[in-house]
Amino acid sequence: MKKQRLCALDELQDKDARGYAMMSSAGKEVSLIVVRQGKKVHVYLNRCPHTGVNLEWQPDRFFDLDGAFLQCATHGALFRPEDGYCLRGPCAGDSLQAVSAGVSDGWVVVEI
Numbered sequence: 001m002k003k004q005r006l007c008a009l010d011e012l013q014d015k016d017a018r019g020y021a022m023m024s025s026a027g028k029e030v031s032l033i034v035v036r037q038g039k040k041v042h043v044y045l046n047r048c049p050h051t052g053v054n055l056e057w058q059p060d061r062f063f064d065l066d067g068a069f070l071q072c073a074t075h076g077a078l079f080r081p082e083d084g085y086c087l088r089g090p091c092a093g094d095s096l097q098a099v100s101a102g103v104s105d106g107w108v109v110v111e112i
């Protein structure tokens with residue numbers, strides 16, 4: 001796995017999330033969710049642990065109406081943005097798969 005720049009931190013609103021597609025170092029296209037919390041980011045594979053579908057119902061709409069949890073549009077599972085843990089829904093107790101990520105010189109960098 002190698003480190004790759006994904007986007008500028010400024011592309012992300014604080015306490016919001018965006019979706020990105022990129023090539024992994026293994027040459028596979030992966031769909032990612034990037035959550036910004038202040039100067040920190042959390043990155044997950046965009047894949048609900050329940051059935052494997054993408055979470056969003058519209059491009060870049062990952063949060064529930066309260067803006068508190070990431071929500072799967074298919075059956076409503078709710079995930080904590082800071083660790084991807086599913087609190088409610090058919091996959092309660094499972095987690096989104098985290099991707100190693102950080103911020104460097106204003107860029108979101110992922111290791112995938």
Ligand code: FES
Pocket residue numbers: 048049050051052053072073074075076077089090091
């Ligand atoms: S596919 Fe996500 S909750 Fe069912």
